[in-house]
Amino acid sequence: MTLPASPTANAASPFALDGPVHHPTTLDVVRSEWLKLRTVRSTFWTLAVTVVVMVGFSVLVCAAQVATWDQLTAEEQQANPINGVSSALAGLSLAQLAVVVLGVMVISSEYSTGGIRSTFTAVPRRARVVVGKAVVLGLSTLVVGLVASFVAFFVGQLILATKHFDVALGDPDVLRAVLGSGLYLAACSLFGLGIGLIVRNTGGGVTISVAALFVLPPLTALIPGTVGDQIQKFITSNAGQSVAATGSAPDRLGPWVGYLVFTVWWLVLIGVGTWLVRRRDV
Amino acid sequence: MIEVEALTKRYGSTLAVDDLSFTVRPGLVTGFLGPNGAGKSTTMRMVVGLDHPTSGTATINGRPYAASPAPLREVGALIDAKDVHGGRSARNHLRAVARSNGLPDSRVDTVLGLTGLDAVAGRRIKGFSLGMGQRLGIATALLGDPGVVMFDEPVNGLDPEGILWIRNLLRGLAAEGRTVLVSSHLMSEMAQTADHLIVIGRGRLLADLSMTDFLEQNGRTHVQVKSPRQDDLAPLLRAAGGTVEPDHDVLAVHGLTCEQVGDIAAAHGLALHQLFEQRASLEAAFMDMTRDSVEYGSGSLPPPPDSALPPPPDSPDRPGATEVAP
Numbered sequence: 217m218t219l220p221a222s223p224t225a226n227a228a229s230p231f232a233l234d235g236p237v238h239h240p241t242t243l244d245v246v247r248s249e250w251l252k253l254r255t256v257r258s259t260f261w262t263l264a265v266t267v268v269v270m271v272g273f274s275v276l277v278c279a280a281q282v283a284t285w286d287q288l289t290a291e292e293q294q295a296n297p298i299n300g301v302s303s304a305l306a307g308l309s310l311a312q313l314a315v316v317v318l319g320v321m322v323i324s325s326e327y328s329t330g331g332i333r334s335t336f337t338a339v340p341r342r343a344r345v346v347v348g349k350a351v352v353l354g355l356s357t358l359v360v361g362l363v364a365s366f367v368a369f370f371v372g373q374l375i376l377a378t379k380h381f382d383v384a385l386g387d388p389d390v391l392r393a394v395l396g397s398g399l400y401l402a403a404c405s406l407f408g409l410g411i412g413l414i415v416r417n418t419g420g421g422v423t424i425s426v427a428a429l430f431v432l433p434p435l436t437a438l439i440p441g442t443v444g445d446q447i448q449k450f451i452t453s454n455a456g457q458s459v460a461a462t463g464s465a466p467d468r469l470g471p472w473v474g475y476l477v478f479t480v481w482w483l484v485l486i487g488v489g490t491w492l493v494r495r496r497d498v
Numbered sequence: 499m500i501e502v503e504a505l506t507k508r509y510g511s512t513l514a515v516d517d518l519s520f521t522v523r524p525g526l527v528t529g530f531l532g533p534n535g536a537g538k539s540t541t542m543r544m545v546v547g548l549d550h551p552t553s554g555t556a557t558i559n560g561r562p563y564a565a566s567p568a569p570l571r572e573v574g575a576l577i578d579a580k581d582v583h584g585g586r587s588a589r590n591h592l593r594a595v596a597r598s599n600g601l602p603d604s605r606v607d608t609v610l611g612l613t614g615l616d617a618v619a620g621r622r623i624k625g626f627s628l629g630m631g632q633r634l635g636i637a638t639a640l641l642g643d644p645g646v647v648m649f650d651e652p653v654n655g656l657d658p659e660g661i662l663w664i665r666n667l668l669r670g671l672a673a674e675g676r677t678v679l680v681s682s683h684l685m686s687e688m689a690q691t692a693d694h695l696i697v698i699g700r701g702r703l704l705a706d707l708s709m710t711d712f713l714e715q716n717g718r719t720h721v722q723v724k725s726p727r728q729d730d731l732a733p734l735l736r737a738a739g740g741t742v743e744p745d746h747d748v749l750a751v752h753g754l755t756c757e758q759v760g761d762i763a764a765a766h767g768l769a770l771h772q773l774f775e776q777r778a779s780l781e782a783a784f785m786d787m788t789r790d791s792v793e794y795g796s797g798s799l800p801p802p803p804d805s806a807l808p809p810p811p812d813s814p815d816r817p818g819a820t821e822v823a824p
C-alpha cells in the first residue's frame with residue numbers, strides 16, 4: 217500500500233477543515249445512528265424475520281381455522297369463535313422476540329466489538345447516543361412493525377373471507393388493534409435496548425428479554441389472589457399486547473392503559489440503562 | 499493542550515495510574531513511554547473520558563473532554579484500532595463518525611486518501627490486516643482536523659514504510675502547531691520522533707523532560723572513524739583533545755564531533771572510509787529508568803550464546819545500539 221506524502225512543516229495542512237466550527241447536536245447523533253443501524257446485517261435479518269413471522273403465522277393460523285371449522289361440533293364452534301384480528305396477528309408474540317433481539321443488539325454489538333469506544337470518543341455526551349439509538353430504532357421498528365401488521369391483517373382476512381369470518385378495518389377496535397400491533401413491536405425494540413444498555417452483552421440481553429416478554433408473563437397467571445391478578449395484568453407483554461387485541465377481557469388492561477404501562481416499562485429500563493452507561497467505564 | 503492533574507485510577511486492587519500530573523504542550527511531539535502495564539492506555543482513556551478517574555482531573559484546552567462543544571474538532575484519538583464494529587465497511591464507519599459530529603462526508607474521502615485506504619474503503623473492517631486497521635484508526639482520529647492528537651502505539655503493526663509515514667505525520671502535525679501525544683515502548687523510535695518525553699512506570703511519573711535533555715543525559719555518543727591510515731590519524735585526533743581507542747579496524751573517538759574528525763582528516767589529506775556517530779543504547783537508558791517499576795519482568799534468561807561474541811567489525815549495528823546518521 218503506498219501512502220501519500222505526510223504533511224510537512226511549511227505546507228498548509230493537507231487535511232485542513234475550513235469554515236466555522238459546527239457544534240454537534242443530538243440531531244447529528246441521530247443521523248449517525250441511522251447510518252450505523254442500516255449498515256449492519258443484523259438489522260436486515262431481524263426485521264426480515266419480523267415480517268416473515270407476522271405474515272407467515274397469519275397465513276398458517278387463518279388457513280388452519282378455515283380448514284378445520286366444519287369438523288368442529290356446534291358447541292366447540294360456540295366456545296372458540298374465530299376472531300379475525302387475533303388470528304391475523306397471531307405472529308405477534310413471536311415477532312416481538314425478533315425486534316427485541318434487534319433492540320438488544322443495537323447496543324450490545326457495540327460493546328462486544330469495542331465499537332462503543334469509537335462511539336463515545338466521538339460523542340462523549342453518552343445520553344445523546346442513547347437518544348439517537350432509541351429514535352432510529354423506535355422509528356425503524358415502528359415502520360416495519362406497521363407494514364408487517366397490516367400485511368398480516370389483510371392476508372389473514374383474504375383467507376378468512378372464504379368462510380366469511382373476515383373483519384374489516386372499519387369494524388370496532390380493528391384499526392386500533394392493527395396499528396397497536398405495529399406500535400407494540402416498536403416498543404418491544406426499545407424494551408430490548410433498555411435491557412441491552414444494562415447488561416451490555418447479546419447473549420445475556422436476549423435471554424433476559426425473552427424471559428421478561430415471553431416466559432414470565434404466562435407464568436404470572438399462576439399467582440393466586442387479587443395481587444396475582446394485578447401482577448398478571450401489569451407484567452410487560454401482557455400489558456403491552458392489550459393494544460393489539462379486540463374486545464374487552466376481565467384479565468386485561470384497557471388497550472391504551474396497557475400500552476402506557478408497557479411504555480413505562482421500557483422508559484424505566486432505558487433510564488436505568490442510561491444512568492449505568494454514563495457511570496461505567498467503557 | 500492536555501493537562502493531567504493528580505490523576506489516579508484504581509481497578510479493584512490494581513492501581514493503574516497513581517497521582518499522575520503532566521502537561522502536553524502544543525507544537526511538539528510528546529512521547530509517552532513506559533513498560534507494559536505502566537498505565538499509558540489507561541491515562542489516555544481518561545483523557546477522552548472513556549474511563550472515569552478515581553480522583554484527579556484530565557482536561558483538554560482547559561475543560562473535560564466531555565464538555566467539549568465540538569469533540570472531534572478538538573481531539574483526535576486512536577486508543578485501540580480494534581475498537582470498531584467489524585461488520586461495517588471502512589467508509590461507512592468513517593461516515594458514521596463524521597456524521598455524529600456534523601462533519602461533511604467529504605472529510606471521509608480526505609482522510610481515506612491521507613491514510614492510503616481509498617482502495618479498501620468499501621471492504622468490511624473485519625477483514626483488515628493489523629496495519630490497515632491501524633491506518634483506519636488514524637483516519638478516524640484525523641476526521642475533525644483536531645488541534646489535539648493522541649495516539650496509543652500507532653506504529654503497532656505497521657510496516658517500515660508505515661512507520662516512517664507515521665513519524666512524518668506526527669512531526670508534521672506538531673509543526674502545524676497541534677498538540678501531539680503518542681505512546682510507545684520503543685525509546686529508539688521516540689528518539690527520532692519526539693521533542694519531549696513523559697515516562698511513567700507503575701502509574702507514576704518517572705520523567706518529564708525534553709528529548710535533548712534526555713539524550714544529553716543518557717545518549718553518550720562517540721564517533722567511529724575508519725581510515726586506511728588509522729595509525730597516522732589517531733595521534734592527530736589525540737592532539738585535538740579526543741580520546742581514541744582502536745576497536746578492530748575502526749577508531750572510537752570520544753570528545754570530538756564528526757565534523758571535527760572529518761576536518762582534521764581533510765586538513766592532513768587522510769582518506770576516510772567511514773565516519774559516523776555511535777549513540778549508546780537508548781533502550782538501555784530507558785530500561786535503567788524504569789527498572790524498578792517494571793510490572794511484568796521477563797525474569798533472567800541466560801544470554802544467548804552469540805551475544806558473547808564481539809560485534810562484526812564492519813557493522814555499526816550492535817545489539818541494542820542505535821545508529822544516528824551524522
Ligand SMILES: Nc1ncnc2c1ncn2[C@@H]1O[C@H](COP(=O)(O)OP(=O)(O)OP(=O)(O)O)[C@@H](O)[C@H]1O
Nearest residue numbers: 509512513514532533534535536537538539540541
Ligand atoms: N479495564 C481494566 N480493568 C482492570 N484492570 C485494568 C483495566 N485496564 C487496565 N488495567 C490494569 O491497569 C494497569 C495499566 O494498564 P494499561 O493498559 O494502562 O498499561 P499500558 O501502559 O497501556 O501497557 P501496555 O504498554 O502493555 O499497553 C495494568 O496493570 C492493567 O492490568
Ligand SMILES: [Mg+2]
Nearest residue numbers: 538539540650
Ligand atoms: Mg497500552
